[in-house]
Amino acid sequence: MSEKKRTTIVLFSGDYDKAMAAYIIANGAAAYDHEVTIFHTFWGLNALRKDEKLMIKKGFLEKVFGKMMPKGADKMGLSKMNFAGFGPKMIKNVIKKHNAMTLPQLIEMAEEQDIKLVACTMTMDLLGLKQEELLDNIEYAGVAAYLGDAEDGNVNLFI
Amino acid sequence: MSEKKRTTIVLFSGDYDKAMAAYIIANGAAAYDHEVTIFHTFWGLNALRKDEKLMIKKGFLEKVFGKMMPKGADKMGLSKMNFAGFGPKMIKNVIKKHNAMTLPQLIEMAEEQDIKLVACTMTMDLLGLKQEELLDNIEYAGVAAYLGDAEDGNVNLFI
Amino acid sequence: MSEKKRTTIVLFSGDYDKAMAAYIIANGAAAYDHEVTIFHTFWGLNALRKDEKLMIKKGFLEKVFGKMMPKGADKMGLSKMNFAGFGPKMIKNVIKKHNAMTLPQLIEMAEEQDIKLVACTMTMDLLGLKQEELLDNIEYAGVAAYLGDAEDGNVNLFI
Numbered sequence: 001m002s003e004k005k006r007t008t009i010v011l012f013s014g015d016y017d018k019a020m021a022a023y024i025i026a027n028g029a030a031a032y033d034h035e036v037t038i039f040h041t042f043w044g045l046n047a048l049r050k051d052e053k054l055m056i057k058k059g060f061l062e063k064v065f066g067k068m069m070p071k072g073a074d075k076m077g078l079s080k081m082n083f084a085g086f087g088p089k090m091i092k093n094v095i096k097k098h099n100a101m102t103l104p105q106l107i108e109m110a111e112e113q114d115i116k117l118v119a120c121t122m123t124m125d126l127l128g129l130k131q132e133e134l135l136d137n138i139e140y141a142g143v144a145a146y147l148g149d150a151e152d153g154n155v156n157l158f159i
Numbered sequence: 160m161s162e163k164k165r166t167t168i169v170l171f172s173g174d175y176d177k178a179m180a181a182y183i184i185a186n187g188a189a190a191y192d193h194e195v196t197i198f199h200t201f202w203g204l205n206a207l208r209k210d211e212k213l214m215i216k217k218g219f220l221e222k223v224f225g226k227m228m229p230k231g232a233d234k235m236g237l238s239k240m241n242f243a244g245f246g247p248k249m250i251k252n253v254i255k256k257h258n259a260m261t262l263p264q265l266i267e268m269a270e271e272q273d274i275k276l277v278a279c280t281m282t283m284d285l286l287g288l289k290q291e292e293l294l295d296n297i298e299y300a301g302v303a304a305y306l307g308d309a310e311d312g313n314v315n316l317f318i
Numbered sequence: 319m320s321e322k323k324r325t326t327i328v329l330f331s332g333d334y335d336k337a338m339a340a341y342i343i344a345n346g347a348a349a350y351d352h353e354v355t356i357f358h359t360f361w362g363l364n365a366l367r368k369d370e371k372l373m374i375k376k377g378f379l380e381k382v383f384g385k386m387m388p389k390g391a392d393k394m395g396l397s398k399m400n401f402a403g404f405g406p407k408m409i410k411n412v413i414k415k416h417n418a419m420t421l422p423q424l425i426e427m428a429e430e431q432d433i434k435l436v437a438c439t440m441t442m443d444l445l446g447l448k449q450e451e452l453l454d455n456i457e458y459a460g461v462a463a464y465l466g467d468a469e470d471g472n473v474n475l476f477i
Binding site for chain 3: 169171173200201202218220221223224227228281284285286287302303305306309310311312315316317
């Protein structure tokens with residue numbers, strides 16, 4: 001077991017505000033020299049999507065999911081007060097006003113701090129997401145790898 | 160303190176997808192030889208409901224809750240993209256297509272792996288749920304018992 | 319490191335039922351002699367709002383957030399079956415019927431048990447909440463302080 005403290009976060013949620021909380025905690029923990037893993041599963045995978053048109057062959061249900069789900073962090077909605085997309089604009093305005101970081105910026109910072117960003121392969125299959133659609137330089141794994149990290153974790157959260 | 164690793168999950172959510180995540184992590188941990196407890200509270204209790212008509216005397220509010228809440232794992236909705244019940248059908252279709260496990264199958268597997276399934280007695284009272292309505296072979300306990308398990312836990316999650 | 323067990327909860331959610339779960343676990347842990355911290359962030363800050371009219375100078379967006387968000391624990395909605403505010407009334411009715419504790423009572427109990435109630439200063443800024451609007455005798459801190467508590471925690475939850 002390493003001497004380093006360890007933080008793991010399961011990011012299940014596809015909400016902008018919840019993903020912000022996850023990445024703020026993760027970046028904080030990395031700054032305090034924790035080894036940090038964010039395991040993206042279900043709707044949390046959307047935070048890793050690229051905002052690009054890609055020609056990928058998919059079945060019907062996979063296409064529907066692909067269309068309906070937000071294409072990347074910047075397109076995600078709020079868990080509360082979403083107001084058909086107006087809420088996220090409000091949040092982004094106050095973020096700018098207070099010189100805080102947007103979600104895409106927090107994700108970039110996480111990459112710079114060598115936070116391990118993992119995409120859950122099982123739920124990628126379910127939602128029909130392909131590796132080409134997700135950010136480069138992330139890892140792909142299943143629940144076993146997550147548990148391997150979490151069982152030695154000091155801080156383990158499900159968000 | 161036992162030598163075995165321990166995982167505890169508070170399942171608060173009554174959403175099909177969140178309960179799936181909880182049971183996938185729990186089954187994974189049990190396969191890795193963790194002692195696993197899932198403590199079902201509030202809407203998470205619905206995952207334990209039997210899909211049967213039962214004649215039980217209840218007060219008015221308890222009847223309303225009983226009618227409005229999903230009767231068992233198979234009836235639960237999604238936390239995102241529920242689309243008035245169409246979302247769960249889509250998810251169940253892709254689960255079948257990918258030979259993954261449905262929520263009722265995951266619960267059955269949990270029982271076979273001796274995962275401790277606990278129903279929170281205090282919130283059963285609040286929501287008017289009776290033991291006859293819930294799966295057999297589960298345990299009944301309060302927050303004290305949960306904390307007893309969690310304080311020695313390696314992985315503790317709230318879902 | 320102290321000998322005492324430690325429980326930390328990030329209360330992100332602004333839902334009455336989720337906040338109840340957080341405060342029930344927190345009060346239980348304190349009764350079992352844990353050191354307990356509840357770190358209120360994003361919508362969870364609303365649990366700490368006073369139900370008073372205050373004259374505070376705010377920008378436009380801050381005013382909108384202030385108006386739209388519930389003013390204190392008693393005004394919060396349910397995560398499920400909210401029914402435009404009827405759900406919380408049902409829950410409060412069954413709480414009374416079963417002699418259980420309402421959320422404001424649980425918060426009072428937490429204060430009496432010396433649970434550390436912390437408001438996240440960064441998200442206070444984002445949502446435009448001022449110290450005058452929140453309960454007295456709480457602490458103000460950022461993610462670093464939370465991590466300091468959580469990294470020695472036995473039970474760390476995100477709710």
